[in-house]
Amino acid sequence: VIASLEPLIAEFTGSQEEAPRAIGVACAGQIDPTTGAVVYAPNLGWHDVPLAARLKETFHLPVVVENDVRAAAWGEFAFGAGEGRGTLIAIFVGTGVGSGAVLAGALWRGAGNVAGEVGHTQVVADGLPCRCGRRGCLEQYVSGSGFQRRLDAAAHGGRRSRLLEAHGGEAARVTALDVYEAAGAGDELARELWDDAERYLVMAAANYVTLVNPDVLVLGGGVIETVPALFEAVVRAVPALTTLVAGRALRIERARLGDLSGLIGAAALATPA
């Protein structure tokens, strides 16, 4: 990863008229907030990689490494749906469920830089096992990977479904949009999965709003982008499921920066105004 990252940074910084002031990196995983080291990133297979130190040494510039979802929340706060002020919660639903929050203008990191992990809050007591080692996490019910795991378990349990048959019995080929469309077409298994997804996303978002009382709740990520009904379900249900005042104060918006939110957020964190 570093061998492809460094030439890319060199190429980009060399092609700009203005000399770069700093390097901002949005990286998946747990990031040490003081050293910018990647403590653990399961997607990259990284343990204790001193990413910020390494880039500082190569480029002789200040380097800020932030978790990709926190960086994306900051990007949406500063340049997207948050319009740069107040308190914002961002929930991203894609392969997994990630989230970041900005409280009164400051990125919320928590004691160990892992604050806001709404995907691993429990929505079902003793529910489905999660890769984090616990059970009943939101991510198991709402994400693309969660749908696939549930479909796979249903297939192995001998459950029949047109949705699965249409994909050769391979759950890994089924997308969130497939689940949504099959639910609409009367597939019983797809209906169960989709109802759970709406119900638990709404529940988790409403609880989050009740706790934080944000100005804006931003929803983004691949599943939100491809299935508008999920965003609409949150808009419809969340204001009534939180406290009266929190519901009145709340704006619910789609993410505006798409895949660029993490990049823009990391760049903004590295070069504060």
Ligand SMILES: [Zn+2]
């Ligand atoms: Zn979990």
